[in-house]
Amino acid sequence: MLETLVIIPTYNEIENLESIVDRVLASNDHTDVLVVDDASPDGTGDLADRLAARHPEVHVLHRATKDGLGGAYLAGFAWGLERGYWALVEMDADGSHQPEQLPRMVEQLVDHDLVLGSRWVPGGEVVNWPRRRLLLSRGGNAYTRVALAIDVRDATGGYRVFSAEALRRIDLSRVSSQGYCFQVDLLWRALKRGLRVVEVPITFVEREHGESKMSSSIVVESLLRVSVWGLRRRIADVREVMRHGHRLPSVRHLSHRVLPRT
Ligand SMILES: Nc1nc2c(ncn2[C@@H]2O[C@H](COP(=O)(O)OP(=O)(O)OP(=O)(O)O)[C@@H](O)[C@H]2O)c(=O)[nH]1
Numbered sequence: 001m002l003e004t005l006v007i008i009p010t011y012n013e014i015e016n017l018e019s020i021v022d023r024v025l026a027s028n029d030h031t032d033v034l035v036v037d038d039a040s041p042d043g044t045g046d047l048a049d050r051l052a053a054r055h056p057e058v059h060v061l062h063r064a065t066k067d068g069l070g071g072a073y074l075a076g077f078a079w080g081l082e083r084g085y086w087a088l089v090e091m092d093a094d095g096s097h098q099p100e101q102l103p104r105m106v107e108q109l110v111d112h113d114l115v116l117g118s119r120w121v122p123g124g125e126v127v128n129w130p131r132r133r134l135l136l137s138r139g140g141n142a143y144t145r146v147a148l149a150i151d152v153r154d155a156t157g158g159y160r161v162f163s164a165e166a167l168r169r170i171d172l173s174r175v176s177s178q179g180y181c182f183q184v185d186l187l188w189r190a191l192k193r194g195l196r197v198v199e200v201p202i203t204f205v206e207r208e209h210g211e212s213k214m215s216s217s218i219v220v221e222s223l224l225r226v227s228v229w230g231l232r233r234r235i236a237d238v239r240e241v242m243r244h245g246h247r248l249p250s251v252r253h254l255s256h257r258v259l260p261r262t
């Protein structure tokens, strides 16, 4: 049977973890959960161990110190690839990503390599975000689209499904970005390799419990790195024209399409 692994990174999510794990298991068949906890001081790691003792589908990876969302996902991907999962999912612990919307995303792996849960395609929505966060997300995505010359509407979202094959083709050993930038980094690598990417509308709900780990340094990291990647691509393009008389294949039109909401 082809199994899916939902990777949930946690740092101080004790109020949210049990509910999200229960919802994943209730709404998804043939699906395991891997909690990647960075020694949360609030005891999230112990709760994860208790959930694993209760449900054979739940596994836990304990890391010694808080080392960022990107590092937690890379450790989770390595764990899942080693064990032969077919689909690997990124999902926040805070209830922002609805586990009930996952089956429709996983279905898309039949003819795609990377499925992006998208807030900014028709049918996608955000519930309970302050205006400041809406502006930040829309502005960040608009800048990313222009800088990288891509069509993806939600390049920074953290609700995604990768095929195992897609993760093997992305050179994960060279990814060092954190925060939102980690998401753009993986997407950019996938597009450059010609992987088939699709956006599926999702309903993103602001967390009710616990604290966001978003910070201004995450935004600055993203802005700088995206600018550098865009610049590098343009320089590579000019070189290609000078050497071979034509541009690099357009990443914009390679393989991205938006799925309508049903
Ligand atoms: N293991 C691990 N998990 C983390 C770390 N930082 C954040 N997380 C988890 O990553 C997920 C997303 O973090 P949030 O704080 O919700 O950040 P966000 O979703 O980018 O920001 P908001 O939109 O404000 O919620 C949550 O499940 C966090 O617990 C970290 O350093 N290590």
Ligand SMILES: [Mg+2]
Pocket (backbone or CB within 6 Å): 092, 094, 096, 207, 212
């Ligand atoms: Mg969140």
